[in-house]
Amino acid sequence: MTRYLAPLFAFLGAIGLACTCWLIFTDTPLQYSWQPNNRHWVLATGSGSLFFNQKIFFWHVPHAIMLFIAVGVAGVSSIGFLWKRNPKWDDVALASVSVAVAFGAVTLITGSIWAKAAWGHWWIWEKRLTMSLLLWLTLVGYLLVRRYAGASGERIAAGMAVFAMIGVPFIYAMVGAGDNHPQAGSEGNVATLNSDMRPAFWSSMVTFLCWFLTLTITRVQSARMEREVRELREKGLDTGVLE
Amino acid sequence: MSTLSHAARIAWKDLRIELRSREIFYTMAFFGGLLAVVYSFVFPSNADMIKIAVPGMLWVSIAFAGTIGLSRAFDRERENDTMRALLLAPIPRLSVFLGKACSIAVLVLGVAVVVTPMLWLLLDVHLFDDPGVLILSLVLGSIGFALVGSVFSAALIKVRSRDVLLPVILYPLLIPLFVAGTSVTAGMLAGNQPKVWYWMGFLGVYDAVFLVVSLWIFESLVIE
Numbered sequence: 001m002t003r004y005l006a007p008l009f010a011f012l013g014a015i016g017l018a019c020t021c022w023l024i025f026t027d028t029p030l031q032y033s034w035q036p037n038n039r040h041w042v043l044a045t046g047s048g049s050l051f052f053n054q055k056i057f058f059w060h061v062p063h064a065i066m067l068f069i070a071v072g073v074a075g076v077s078s079i080g081f082l083w084k085r086n087p088k089w090d091d092v093a094l095a096s097v098s099v100a101v102a103f104g105a106v107t108l109i110t111g112s113i114w115a116k117a118a119w120g121h122w123w124i125w126e127k128r129l130t131m132s133l134l135l136w137l138t139l140v141g142y143l144l145v146r147r148y149a150g151a152s153g154e155r156i157a158a159g160m161a162v163f164a165m166i167g168v169p170f171i172y173a174m175v176g177a178g179d180n181h182p183q184a185g186s187e188g189n190v191a192t193l194n195s196d197m198r199p200a201f202w203s204s205m206v207t208f209l210c211w212f213l214t215l216t217i218t219r220v221q222s223a224r225m226e227r228e229v230r231e232l233r234e235k236g237l238d239t240g241v242l243e
Numbered sequence: 244m245s246t247l248s249h250a251a252r253i254a255w256k257d258l259r260i261e262l263r264s265r266e267i268f269y270t271m272a273f274f275g276g277l278l279a280v281v282y283s284f285v286f287p288s289n290a291d292m293i294k295i296a297v298p299g300m301l302w303v304s305i306a307f308a309g310t311i312g313l314s315r316a317f318d319r320e321r322e323n324d325t326m327r328a329l330l331l332a333p334i335p336r337l338s339v340f341l342g343k344a345c346s347i348a349v350l351v352l353g354v355a356v357v358v359t360p361m362l363w364l365l366l367d368v369h370l371f372d373d374p375g376v377l378i379l380s381l382v383l384g385s386i387g388f389a390l391v392g393s394v395f396s397a398a399l400i401k402v403r404s405r406d407v408l409l410p411v412i413l414y415p416l417l418i419p420l421f422v423a424g425t426s427v428t429a430g431m432l433a434g435n436q437p438k439v440w441y442w443m444g445f446l447g448v449y450d451a452v453f454l455v456v457s458l459w460i461f462e463s464l465v466i467e
Contacts, residue, residue: 082463138415145412149402156398156412159464163391163416166456170419170449 006221009214016207023200024058056117058200060110062208063103064132070100070212071135074142075165078158087227090154093161095219097142099212104136130175131168138164246341249334253342257316258349267315267350272357275308279361290367297368298428301358302384302421308354309347309388310410316347317396326400330465340393340461348389355381373431376439380427383446387420387453394457398464420449 074096081089111129116122123129138160145157236242261267282300286293320326329339359377363370370377395412399405423445430438 082460134415134418141411141415145408148404149399149408152398152401155464156395156402159394159398159460160412160416162460163453163456166452167416167419170445170452173445174419174422 002217006214006217009210009217013207013210013214016203016210020058020200020204020207023203024055028055028058028197028200056110056114058204059208060107060114061201062205063110064107064128065205066208066212067100067103067107067132067135070096070103070216071139071165071168073216074100074139074161078161078165081158082155082162087154088224090158091220091223091227093158094146094223095216097139097157097161098219099215101136101139101143102215103212104132104139107132108136125175131171134171135164135168138167246335246338249338250341250345253329253339254345254349257343257346260319261346261350267312268353270315271308271312271350271354274311275304275354275358276361278304278307279358279365282362283365293366294368294432295429297362297366297370298425298432300366301355301362301370301428302424304358305351305355305381305384305388305424306414306417306421308358309351309385309392310413312350312354313347313389313392313396314406314409316343316350317400321400326397336462336465337458340397340458340465343397344386344389344393344457347393348385351385351388352381355385368432370428370432376427376431376443380424380431380443380446383443383450384420384424387446387450388417390450390453390457391416391420394461394464397461400465420446423449 074093077089077092077096080086081093108129111132112122115124115129142157142160142164145160146153149156233242279300282296282304286296286300317326320329330336332339359370359381362368392409392413396405396409399408399412402408423442426442427439427446430436430442
C-alpha cells in the first residue's frame with residue numbers, strides 16, 4: 001500500500017500544479033497591490049500595482065507553511081528517536097529536515113523577490129523572513145552534522161532538531177519586540193484573502209501539500225534503504241562474508 | 244540534594260585544574276582582549292557609532308572566546324579519556340552535566356570580566372554606569388551559553404571534525420540569546436529601562452527553558 005502513496009501524491013500534485021497555474025494566471029485579477037494601512041489587497045492601477053509580482057504569493061506562502069510543518073515533524077520525530085531509540089523515527093526526522101531545507105530555500109528566494117517588488121529591498125528583517133532564515137540555518141547545520149559527524153551524528157543532529165523546535169518561540173518573541181537589529185519591517189502579514197484569490201490560493205496549498213508528501217515519503221523510504229544497506233554491510237563484515 | 248553536591252564537586256574539580264594550569268583562562272582572556280583591539284581598528288572611530296556598536300562587540304567576543312573555551316574544556320576530558328570515567332561514576336548523569344556547565348559558565352564570565360574593561364578603556368564607552376544590570380545580564384548570558392554549549396560539546400567529544408561543527412551547531416541556536424544580551428547592553432547605554440528589563444526577562448526565560456531541555460536531552464546525547 002505505502003509503495004503507491006508517493007506516485008499517487010506525485011500524480012495529484014502534477015494535476016494540481018496545472019490547475020494552480022491556470023487559476024493564478026487566468027482567474028486571479030492582475031492588478032492587486034498591498035495596502036499596509038487597512039491590511040487588504042485592493043484593486044489598483046498604475047504605480048501602486050504589483051502586477052505579476054503579486055503572483056509569487058501563491059508559491060511563497062504554501063512553501064513557508066510546509067517549511068514550518070516539516071520543522072514540527074522533524075522536532076517531534078527527533079524526540080521520538082531520542083526517547084525510544086528506534087531508527088525509524090530518525091529516518092522520518094532526516095527526511096523532514098531535507099525536505100524542509102528545500103522548501104525553506106524556495107521560501108527565502110520567493111520572499112526575497114517579493115520584498116524587492118513590494119518594499120524595494122531584497123532583504124528586510126521582517127518577522128517571518130527572519131524566523132524562516134534562522135530556522136533554515138539551523139536545518140542546514142543539521143544536515144552538515146549528519147554528514148560529517150560520523151556515527152554519533154544521528155544523536156547530535158536529533159538534539160539539534162529538538163533545540164531548534166524549542167527555539168522557535170524565542171525567535172518569534174525576539175523579532176516581535178522589533179526595536180533592535182532585526183527590525184520588524186512593513187506589514188508583511190498574510191493578507192486577508194479576497195474572494196477571487198481564494199481558488200488559486202487553496203489550489204496551490206493542496207498542490208504543494210501533495211508535493212511535500214511525495215518528497216517526504218520518498219525521502220523516508222530512501223533514508224530507510226540507506227540505513228538497511230549500511231546495517232547489512234556491517235553484518236556482512238562481522239560475519240566475514242564481505243571484505 | 245546529592246545531585247547538586249556532586250555537580251558542585253565536578254565543577255570544583257574542573258575549576259581547580261584550571262586554577263593550576265590557567266591554560267583556558269589565559270588563552271580565552273587574551274583572545275578576548277585581542278578582539279577588543281581588533282574592533283577598535285576595524286570599526287569607524289566615530290564616538291556615536293562606537294556607542295551603538297559596543298554591545299555587539301561585547302557579546303560577539305563572548306561568543307567567540309566562549310567557543311574556544313568550550314572545546315578546550317571538553318578536549319581535556321577526551322585527551323585523558325576521563326569522560327568515560329565521569330559517566331561511569333556512580334552519580335546521576337545530571338550532576339556531570341550541571342558540573343560541567345557551571346565550570347564553563349564561570350570561565351565565560353571570566354572572559355567577560357576581561358573584555359568589558361578592555362572595551363571601556365579602548366573605546367571610551369561608559370559600560371559601568373549601571374553595574375548591576377551589566378553583571379546580571381552577563382551572568383544570565385554566560386549561563387545560557389554554557390548550558391547549550393555543554394550539551395553539544397559533550398556530544399561532539401568523539402567526533403573528528405568537532406572544532407568545525409561546534410560553531411555550526413551552536414550559533415544558530417544561540418542567536419536569540421545574543422540578541423537579548425546585546426539588547427540589554429544597548430538599552431543600558433541608552434538609559435532605556437523598559438527595554439533592559441524586557442530583554443533581561445527574555446534571557447531569564449531562555450535560560451530556564453534550555454536548562455530543562457538540556458537536563459532532559461543530555462543523557463540521551465552522551466552515551467558511550
